[in-house]
Amino acid sequence: GESLYVSADAGATWSVLPMPTGFASTTSLSCGSATWCAVGGTYQGQPVLATTADGGHSFTIHPLPVGVGTFHALSCSAAESCGGLVAPSTIPRKTPDGAPADATFLVTSDGGTTLTDEAIVQGDSMTALACTSSLDCVTVGSLDGTSGSPGTTAVGAVTADGGKSWQPSTIPAGFGVQGTRAQLACTGTGHCMLLG
Numbered sequence: 001g002e003s004l005y006v007s008a009d010a011g012a013t014w015s016v017l018p019m020p021t022g023f024a025s026t027t028s029l030s031c032g033s034a035t036w037c038a039v040g041g042t043y044q045g046q047p048v049l050a051t052t053a054d055g056g057h058s059f060t061i062h063p064l065p066v067g068v069g070t071f072h073a074l075s076c077s078a079a080e081s082c083g084g085l086v087a088p089s090t091i092p093r094k095t096p097d098g099a100p101a102d103a104t105f106l107v108t109s110d111g112g113t114t115l116t117d118e119a120i121v122q123g124d125s126m127t128a129l130a131c132t133s134s135l136d137c138v139t140v141g142s143l144d145g146t147s148g149s150p151g152t153t154a155v156g157a158v159t160a161d162g163g164k165s166w167q168p169s170t171i172p173a174g175f176g177v178q179g180t181r182a183q184l185a186c187t188g189t190g191h192c193m194l195l196g
Contacts, residue, residue: 004029004056017056023048027074027084036079038112040071040086047071049082049112062112072100075131080111083131083163085139101125101144105163109134118163124155127177128194130186135162138169138186140177140194154182154196 002019020043027040035055041048047070049062064070069088076082084107087100103126105118120126126141140156154177156169177196186192 006056020050020059020061023050023059023061027071030074030076030082032076032081033079036076036111038074038076038082040074040084042070047086049074049084049108049115051080051112053079053111060112062108062115064106065115065117068104068106068115068117069100071106072103073127073129075129075137077131077133077136081109081131081134082112083107083129083137085126085129086117103127103141105129105137105139105159105166107163109162116163120163120166121155121157121168124157124168126155126157128182128184130184130192132186132188132190136160136190137163138184138192139166140169140171140182140184140196142177154194156194 004017005014007014022044025039025041029039031037036053038051043061047064050059052059069086071084071086073085085103086106087103105120106115108115123144124141125144126139129139131137137159154171154175156171157166158169159166183195
C-alpha cells in the first residue's frame with residue numbers, strides 16, 4: 001500500500017501516515033491548505049478522489065461518477081476546491097506516451113461530495129492542468145492522434161467559470177508537449193509557465 005509522509009517544519013523531519021488500505025494513486029498529491037489535500041486514484045479497483053482535512057491523519061474516499069474514468073491530473077486551488085482531468089483507463093486508444101486521450105474536466109467545490117464532469121475542447125487531448133482558483137484553470141495537451149510526435153504543436157484551453165466553458169488558448173507554432181511529461185504551473189496572478 002501507499003504511505004503519506006508529512007512534515008510540519010519545512011521538510012527538516014518527516015512522519016509517516018498510512019493511506020487507506022486498497023488505495024493506489026493515479027495523480028500527484030495536491031493541497032489546498034496546510035491540512036486539506038486530495039489525490040486521485042483507485043480504491044478497491046474503483047476510481048476515487050481521496051481527501052484529508054486533518055493533514056493526513058484520516059481520509060475520506062469519494063467515488064467518481066460512473067463512466068468518467070480515472071483521474072490522471074489534479075489541481076486543488078483551496079481547501080475543498082479541486083479540478084482534475086479524467087478519462088477511462090479502458091479507452092481503445094491512448095496517446096503514444098500512455099496518457100489517456102479525450103480527457104474531461106471533473107470539478108468539486110465541496111471537497112469531493114459533489115463531482116461535476118465538464119467537456120473541454122473537442123478534438124484535443126489534455127494532459128496537464130493548473131487551477132489558481134475555484135473558477136480559473138488552464139490545461140494543455142495536443143491534438144488527438146498527434147501527442148508524442150516530434151514537433152507536434154501543443155494546444156491549450158482556459159476557463160474562468162469553473163469548467164462550464166473553455167476557450168482555446170494560443171500557443172506558439174512548433175511548441176509541443178509529450179503527454180504525461182508536460183509540466184504546467186500557474187500562479188494566482190494569472191501567470192503560467194509550461195515546459196515542452
